[in-house]
Amino acid sequence: MSNLSLVFQQVRKPVEIIGVACGEGAQDKRCDCGPDALRQANVCTRLQKLGLSATWAETIRPDSSADDTPLRVVKGICARLAQHVHASALQGKLPVVVGGDHSCAIGTWKGMASALRPSGALGLIWIDAHMDAHTPQTTPSGALHGMPLACLLGFGDDELTQLNDGLRLSPQHVCLIGVRSYESSEAELLRGLGVRVFFADEVSRRGLAAVLRDALELVQAGTAGFGLTLDLDAIDPSEAPGVSTPEPGGLRASELIAASAMLQGHPALRYVEIVEYNPLRDHDGVTADIVSDLLQAMLAVKPQAPDAKTLMETESRYGAHNYEPLPVVLTRGRGVHLWDDSGKRYLDMMSAYSAVSHGHCHPRLIEALSAQAQRLAVTSRAYYNDRLPLFLKRLCEISGQDLALPVNTGLEAVETALKAARKWGYKVKGVAKECVEIIACDGNFHGRSIAIVGMSSEAQYRDGFGPYPTGFVRIAYGDVQALEHAITPNTAAFLVEPIQGEAGIIVPPRGYLAACAEICRRHNVLLICDEVQTGLGRTGRIFACDHEAVKPDGIILGKALGGGLLPVSAFLARRDVLGVFKPGDHGSTFGGNPLASAVGLAALEVLIEERFAQRAAELGDYMLRKLRALQSPLIREVRGKGLLIGVDIDPARASARDVCDVLLQHGVLSKDTHHTVVRLAPPLIVTSEQIDEAVSALHATLAQLEVAADRAA
Numbered sequence: 001m002s003n004l005s006l007v008f009q010q011v012r013k014p015v016e017i018i019g020v021a022c023g024e025g026a027q028d029k030r031c032d033c034g035p036d037a038l039r040q041a042n043v044c045t046r047l048q049k050l051g052l053s054a055t056w057a058e059t060i061r062p063d064s065s066a067d068d069t070p071l072r073v074v075k076g077i078c079a080r081l082a083q084h085v086h087a088s089a090l091q092g093k094l095p096v097v098v099g100g101d102h103s104c105a106i107g108t109w110k111g112m113a114s115a116l117r118p119s120g121a122l123g124l125i126w127i128d129a130h131m132d133a134h135t136p137q138t139t140p141s142g143a144l145h146g147m148p149l150a151c152l153l154g155f156g157d158d159e160l161t162q163l164n165d166g167l168r169l170s171p172q173h174v175c176l177i178g179v180r181s182y183e184s185s186e187a188e189l190l191r192g193l194g195v196r197v198f199f200a201d202e203v204s205r206r207g208l209a210a211v212l213r214d215a216l217e218l219v220q221a222g223t224a225g226f227g228l229t230l231d232l233d234a235i236d237p238s239e240a241p242g243v244s245t246p247e248p249g250g251l252r253a254s255e256l257i258a259a260s261a262m263l264q265g266h267p268a269l270r271y272v273e274i275v276e277y278n279p280l281r282d283h284d285g286v287t288a289d290i291v292s293d294l295l296q297a298m299l300a301v302k303p304q305a306p307d308a309k310t311l312m313e314t315e316s317r318y319g320a321h322n323y324e325p326l327p328v329v330l331t332r333g334r335g336v337h338l339w340d341d342s343g344k345r346y347l348d349m350m351s352a353y354s355a356v357s358h359g360h361c362h363p364r365l366i367e368a369l370s371a372q373a374q375r376l377a378v379t380s381r382a383y384y385n386d387r388l389p390l391f392l393k394r395l396c397e398i399s400g401q402d403l404a405l406p407v408n409t410g411l412e413a414v415e416t417a418l419k420a421a422r423k424w425g426y427k428v429k430g431v432a433k434e435c436v437e438i439i440a441c442d443g444n445f446h447g448r449s450i451a452i453v454g455m456s457s458e459a460q461y462r463d464g465f466g467p468y469p470t471g472f473v474r475i476a477y478g479d480v481q482a483l484e485h486a487i488t489p490n491t492a493a494f495l496v497e498p499i500q501g502e503a504g505i506i507v508p509p510r511g512y513l514a515a516c517a518e519i520c521r522r523h524n525v526l527l528i529c530d531e532v533q534t535g536l537g538r539t540g541r542i543f544a545c546d547h548e549a550v551k552p553d554g555i556i557l558g559k560a561l562g563g564g565l566l567p568v569s570a571f572l573a574r575r576d577v578l579g580v581f582k583p584g585d586h587g588s589t590f591g592g593n594p595l596a597s598a599v600g601l602a603a604l605e606v607l608i609e610e611r612f613a614q615r616a617a618e619l620g621d622y623m624l625r626k627l628r629a630l631q632s633p634l635i636r637e638v639r640g641k642g643l644l645i646g647v648d649i650d651p652a653r654a655s656a657r658d659v660c661d662v663l664l665q666h667g668v669l670s671k672d673t674h675h676t677v678v679r680l681a682p683p684l685i686v687t688s689e690q691i692d693e694a695v696s697a698l699h700a701t702l703a704q705l706e707v708a709a710d711r712a713a
């Protein structure tokens with residue numbers, strides 16, 4: 001048989017997943033719920049979607065007689081597991097065992113070894129932070145999950161070593177990878193037997209791929225095949241926190257996933273086992289994702305994906321060049337992290353211009369999205385739906401406004417506000433026909449429609465797009481007197497960002513907004529705050545207006561309202577303002593659709609329950625303090641509020657784009673604005689440790705650029 005057809009045969013072997021919902025061998029028994037959680041996380045379904053024949057055959061659970069000792073429970077589990085694995089092998093299937101604690105490795109190996117016995121011995125690759133080579137005599141904890149390797153080698157309790165006719169693993173057919181925590185008695189036992197151990201320092205020195213290649217040779221020499229057992233604690237807990245006994249340091253998940261692809265279609269691979277998943281520590285599902293990715297890498301035949309260079313060239317060839325992205329192709333996101341096509345992980349300090357305040361793929365929002373998508377997504381406003389009213393009610397409760405009008409993107413909500421303000425000017429304030437004026441600020445950014453760029457002071461945003469609608473007046477931002485002077489009897493509204501984001505995180509003088517509110521009230525002018533970027537917790541209060549106890553006549557929301565999943569925006573206002581719209585005056589096909597409403601509602605609930613505003617206030621202060629302590633000659637100023645921060649770079653020494661490019665190499669994603677400002681606006685779920693990480697990456701970046709600037713000078 002040619003190598004190729006062997007490969008095909010292996011690839012086509014149906015995968016049979018066997019869960020082992022038992023944590024009796026561990027001190028912390030909570031990894032017993034690991035298999036069920038992984039099943040719910042669609043580990044099997046994801047394999048099926050890749051075209052693999054995969055089934056979740058069974059989840060073995062302890063017998064429920066309460067006074068059984070852990071040893072008896074583990075023995076019972078291993079015996080049943082061995083039977084299942086044996087049967088699965090005889091049916092030509094590839095068993096994938098999902099633990100539970102690592103004591104199940106005894107049953108898995110013994111079941112496969114007995115099925116394979118007529119053809120030869122069974123080797124084993126054991127990837128683990130620990131050696132699992134204690135015996136009942138040497139164990140400090142008494143926990144059986146510290147003993148399975150010794151047991152398979154014939155050292156341990158008779159009840160376990162004697163399972164399946166006392167079949168034993170030969171020391172020369174097994175190797176350990178990634179060990180970094182062990183007792184001397186274990187090391188002595190394995191050394192005495194001649195077991196090859198690739199300690200963590202050897203792995204980091206040589207690279208996991210090189211070590212795995214050696215291991216594969218070793219476990220195949222003189223065997224009829226090999227199994228692979230992986231204790232998830234082998235991975236660095238900063239990347240895979242959902243394990244039962246985390247140990248600092250360890251393998252990089254991306255390196256392990258990449259190296260695992262070596263097993264893809266391997267003709268001698270007899271089984272795969274992944275154990276010690278603890279969902280209670282896996283708050284954002286990252287570890288479950290790693291399990292899925294590992295199984296996909298080991299078992300599935302992936303179609304050759306285009307590489308990053310090809311993807312960037314394709315986008316450049318077929319897409320209009322209205323953006324200039326940083327050279328990174330992102331493929332996955334979770335929480336505050338994003339991954340590129342090569343598996344490299346980045347800290348997201350951009351949050352898609354503050355649209356991802358909830359973090360990437362927030363589990364509650366994903367749940368709301370998928371549940372609603374499967375029920376009802378888009379109906380148009382030609383009918384009522386059962387989600388929109390709840391969303392509107394919550395929006396009004398949170399903002400203290402009377403009415404809300406849902407649309408999709410930020411600019412649509414701004415347009416809605418402009419239309420409402422004009423109509424209010426004519427119908428309520430009584431401005432003469434075609435004479436209404438709206439005041440905006442220099443440096444504003446409210447979106448990119450023709451009316452909106454018409455209000456802009458930025459030459460590039462306007463160039464080539466005129467003629468523009470009239471009726472807009474611009475004044476200096478942060479200047480109360482300028483507002484007072486600009487108001488005429490025809491002024492309907494003053495449109496303002498509480499902090500100017502796109503302009504470079506410009507924070508106006510203290511008291512500015514409150515003074516504007518007073519002036520507007522005195523002149524019967526609507527104060528409309530564009531909180532598309534600053535709203536929903538970003539600056540340390542639910543609305544940035546709250547810092548000055550200002551209740552505007554209208555608020556524009558967008559970005560984070562869609563939970564980082566969908567475009568959802570709204571204009572909220574007093575009854576007399578939004579009340580000017582009659583059916584047919586304004587609308588949007590997708591605005592207020594059930595899917596957007598369900599996600600928007602969930603985004604608001606998460607915002608309140610997870611205290612985003614308080615987090616942004618505390619962590620924003622922390623981040624500002626750390627950034628201000630950096631003392632780099634490249635920094636002109638650090639400014640911002642909450643987690644909306646700008647670092648102003650001295651253009652004589654470097655551009656903000658240079659900083660973002662080097663930050664990218666250091667694993668941090670940011671984006672420049674106006675050539676001199678690096679914006680730092682992480683998801684509001686960021687932790688102080690992640691902020692430390694980002695600040696030290698910026699520190700290293702600035703030091704690097706400082707040397708380059710000095711050299712150039």
Ligand SMILES: Cc1ncc(COP(=O)(O)O)c(C=O)c1O
Nearest residue numbers: 409410411445446447530532533
């Ligand atoms: C304050 C503000 N308003 C409006 C917008 C426009 O939002 P969108 O890009 O969703 O149209 C933005 C976008 O950055 C913004 O920052």
